[in-house]
Amino acid sequence: MRSLSDNSGFTLIELVVVIAILAIMSLVALPRISGFLGNERKDSALFESYIAAVADDSFVNRRDNFLCISLKKSGGNSGEALNDKYWENSLTSYLFIDEKFKLNEKKILKAKDFSSSFILSQVIFDGGMTVSEGVVIIPFYSDGTSENFTIRIISEGKDIYLRKNRDVKIIQKTDRI
Numbered sequence: 001m002r003s004l005s006d007n008s009g010f011t012l013i014e015l016v017v018v019i020a021i022l023a024i025m026s027l028v029a030l031p032r033i034s035g036f037l038g039n040e041r042k043d044s045a046l047f048e049s050y051i052a053a054v055a056d057d058s059f060v061n062r063r064d065n066f067l068c069i070s071l072k073k074s075g076g077n078s079g080e081a082l083n084d085k086y087w088e089n090s091l092t093s094y095l096f097i098d099e100k101f102k103l104n105e106k107k108i109l110k111a112k113d114f115s116s117s118f119i120l121s122q123v124i125f126d127g128g129m130t131v132s133e134g135v136v137i138i139p140f141y142s143d144g145t146s147e148n149f150t151i152r153i154i155s156e157g158k159d160i161y162l163r164k165n166r167d168v169k170i171i172q173k174t175d176r177i
Contacts, residue, residue: 040155043118047153047162048171050091053108055169057093059144065104068092069136069151072119089114094137121159122152144169 051067058065072089090113093104103111114120123136126148140146145166153160161174 039115039117040160043114043155044153044160044162044173046112047091047114047118047151050093050109050112051164051171052169053106054093054140055144055146057104057106057109058140058142062142064096064142065109065140066094066096066101067138067140067146068094069120069123069138071123071131071133071136072121073133087111087113089116089118089120091120117156119154120151121154124150124152150174 054065054067057063068091070088070090070092090111092111093106093109094101095104096102121132123131123138125131138147138149146164148164148166150161150163153162162171163174164171
C-alpha cells in the first residue's frame with residue numbers, strides 16, 4: 001500500500017516534466033508566432049514608408065514622381081516579371097525625363113517587392129474604379145499631392161485596406177473601402 005506522500009512525489013515529477021515540455025515547446029513556437037505577426041507589421045510599415053518617401057521626394061525636389069504598383073497576378077508567384085520592366089507584388093518609383101519613364105535613383109525609392117504573405121491585391125480609386133491586375137501608375141505631383149486611392153492588401157488571409165488621401169502623405173488604415 002502506497003502512502004499519500006509517494007503519490008504526491010510521483011505527481012510532482014510529472015508536473016515538472018510537463019512544465020519542461022511546455023517550456024521547450026514555447027522556445028520553439030514563440031519566435032515563429034512573433035515572426036508571423038511581425039511580417040505583416042513590417043511589410044505594412046515598409047509600404048507606408050515607401051508612399052511617404054515618394055510624396056516627400058516630389059515635394060522636396062519639386063518634381064513629379066510616378067508610383068508604380070505592380071499587383072499580384074492570380075495564381076502567380078511573387079517576384080515573377082509582368083513584362084521586361086515590372087515585377088509583380090511590388091512598388092517602384094519613376095520619373096518622367098526626356099519623354100521616358102526612368103527609375104528614381106534615390107536609394108530609399110529603389111524597387112520594393114513584397115512576400116507572398118503580403119499581397120498587393122487591388123487599387124481602388126475615388127468614383128469606384130478598381131484595378132485588380134497588372135500595373136497601376138499614380139502620379140505624385142511637385143506639391144506632394146497625389147490622387148486619392150485605397151489599396152487592398154491580403155495578408156495572412158485577411159483583407160487590409162490602406163487609404164492615401166490627396167493632400168496627406170501618410171497612409172491611413174481603414175476597415176474597408
